[in-house]
Amino acid sequence: MSDTDQVRIRDEALPLSDAASLDPLLERIGDARYVLLGEASHGTADYYQVRDVLTRRLIEEKGFSFVAVEGDWPDCQAVHCSVVAAPGSPEDPGDVLADFQRWPAWLWGNTDVAAFARWLRRHNEDRPSERRVGFFGLDVYSMWESLHAVLDHLREHDPDRVDHALEAYRRFEPYAEDPQSYAVATRILPEGCEAQVVSLLTELRQRAAQTAVTDGSLAEFAARQNAEVLAGAERYYRAMLSSGPESWNIRDHHMADTLDRLMERYGSDAKAVVWEHNTHIGDARATDMADRGLVNVGQLVRERHMGDGVVLVGFGSHSGTVIAADEWGDVPRIMDVPPAHAGSLEDLLHQALPGQRALFVFPHVQLQRPPVTGRREWFHQERGHRAIGVVYQAQYEPVGNYVPTVLAQRYDAFCHLDRTDALTPLRSGEPAPRRPATPAVSSAGRPVRAPSGSRPRRDGSAPVRR
Incomplete structure (x- = not known):
């Protein structure tokens, strides 16, 4: 120098x-x-x-308006519910972070993130519910967690669609929630579960569009987002065995697209x-x-x-x-x-x-x-x-x-x-x-x-x- x-x-x-x-x-x-x-x-x-x-x-x-992190959507949705003081959510977001299971859990389950999340809950408690600051995950890894979340949502809100969602679940089930097994299997059957996932995603996108005007809650948005995660993860794991850039690019496009959906949800001033x-x-x-x-x-x-x-x-x-x-x-x-x-x-x-x-x-x-x-x-x-x-x-x-x-x-x-x-x-x-x-x-x-x-x-x- x-x-x-x-x-x-x-x-x-x-x-x-x-x-x-x-x-x-x-x-x-x-x-x-x-x-x-x-x-x-x-x-x-x-x-x-x-x-x-x-x-x-x-x-x-x-x-x-919100903080978006390099974390899984389902786990971070639980943190979001705690920091915005949603009914029935834990009062201490640190307890939610301590319960993160996916390795490496310390990315978000650490004392510094817990301190920020506790501050954010205190900040939000003084604000009207529609102006509370959120906390969301952008990442693509939670394939099975998101699939289970979609099934749970449909059982509660739209039971007529559960059978269709179970078609996708049954295609994934033989891989025992193991992404590597699924990725290897797609070398034999290159289409994998893509058709079932795309069909499920299309239905949830349509449902989200139909309910957007009447339902301002997070539930429908989260169901669609979990379906987007499922689609992105399925593509990511199919691509990851190659030595090229495709899997990385799928992941980062997914995170940028999720950010765009959150900004749209929060409005033009987000x-x-x-x-x-x-x-x-x-x-x-x-x-x-x-x-x-x-x-x-x-x-x-x-x-x-x-x-x-x-x-x-x-x-x-x-x-x-x-x-x-x-x-x-x-x-x-x-x-x-x-x-x-x-x-x-x-x-x-x-x-x-x-x-x-x-x-x-x-x-x-x-x-x-x-x-x-x-x-x-x-x-x-x-x-x-x-x-x-x-x-x-x-x-x-x-x-x-x-x-x-x-x-x-x-x-x-x-x-x-x-x-x-x-x-x-x-x-x-x-x-x-x-x-x-x-x-x-x-x-x-x-x-x-x-x-x-x-x-x-x-x-x-x-x-x-x-």
């Missing part, structure tokens, strides 16, 4: 110390309707805490905060993901809604600790995060700002891929940007955990937290998953073919190497 870069970084760094130090970012957000907040790992408390503080200010000062990993919210076109045919939520939201205001905020740190697992399904543990690789973005910022926390707000720029060569500002230079997932093997970090990134094109703002600490799960152990399916793309944005004996990895993790 040149002396000029160090001077520029120090001059442009804004202190990041308390809620008031986020004022420059709030000014940049302005009237934007979409604010996407990242994280460089799923197991770092500091990222969650800064997102919490910023999100509270967005809700209180700018009237944001504003959304999104919490996901950097690999989902940072614009893929400013990384090597674009070269591999990958898109992500940040890119899609910019492409669809830039006129409504979109602000993407990334996070990173140089060293510290993180909670993660050695292999998929293992009990998580606190691990050391070694100093960032020499020449990486995190190393650059550490050299200029050792031990400090800083906020960078970037000027509006045009995306350029590949990056322009020659001398440019440090935030327009392509550098490796660390991404850590729920499976973390630090010994493979230099070859698996860095995403080539042009920082000011990937994000509108960036929070550098030089040293960070692991978050605290709400429960100490994790139930092992049922033979989880192996994604075709690592969440660091690289298509991979799973090696023999490997397990899947979620956002930011490196491919397992034997």
